[in-house]
Amino acid sequence: MATLLHIDSSVFPGEASSSRAVTAAFREAWREHHPEGTVVYRDLAASPVAHITADAWSAGYTAPSDRTPAQSAAFAERLKLIEELEQADAVLIGAPMYNYSVPSTLKAWLDSVLLMGRTAGEAPTAQGTPAVVVASRGGSYAPGTPREGFEFVQNYLEAVLKGTLGLDLDFIVPELTMAPRNPAMSELVPLYEASRKRAFEDATIKAERLAERLAA
Structure with a gap:
């Protein structure tokens, strides 16, 4: 049975979030093809992962027998997250753009699961695991747009998820999500609606293709 690690x-909450709405659509399509499968869900807004500490970081490079009690306790929390990633057959992440980057809660999760010599390095333990990121954003930062140079979500996650953790990475990008709320962007509402429609279609298609791939 396949396991999906789903992170928002x-x-x-809910439909108020563009990224959550699309990850929910992906998850629903996934469940249709994996009714007996498992979904491990983490809502990093409702239950934030602790930011990395000196004890949590140094414990990863200290032999278990040499760790202090504080290091052991901190690393135990990291280990839960690392094992969830390693045991997943696929990963789904909702990553909205906040102030040109990822939410700090997602950065905290990444800091915990990235461990040189295990999940990172010459042979990352989750290497090849398919991952889909829903990278929603209020404006457009696509190539050729005026704000192209301010896009630090896909670039960053490409470096960490693909370049460092070795995941087989794909993106779904609902953009212009602020258009319905910002009168100055009212002319962009049709583009927003088209982007949203395409994102939901992509979520269903990518979930189905991934299900077929894992079943092969």
Whole structure:
């Protein structure tokens, strides 16, 4: 049975969040193809992962027998997250753009699961695991747009998830999500609606293709 690790990081609940709405659609399509499968869900806004500490970081490079009690306790929390990633057959992440980057809660999760010599390095333990990121954003930062140079979500996650953890990475990008709320962006509402429609379609298609791939 396949296991999907689903992570949301938007501060907004339910349909109020573009990224959560699309990850929910992906998860629903996934469940249709894996009714007996497992979904491990982490809502990083509701239950934030602790930011990395000196004890949590140094414990990863200290032999278990040499760790202090504080290091052992901190690393135990990291280990839960690392094992969830390693045991997943696929990963789904909702990563909205906040101030040109990822939410701090998602960064905290990444800091915990990235461990040189295990999940990172010459032979990352989750290497090849398919991962889909729903990278929603209020404006457009696509190539050729005026704000192209301010896009630090996909670039960053490409470096960490693919370049460092070795995941087989794909993106779904609902953009212009602020258009319905910002009168100055009212002319962009049709583009927003088209982007949203395409994102939901992509979620269903990518979930189905991933299900077929894992079943092969």
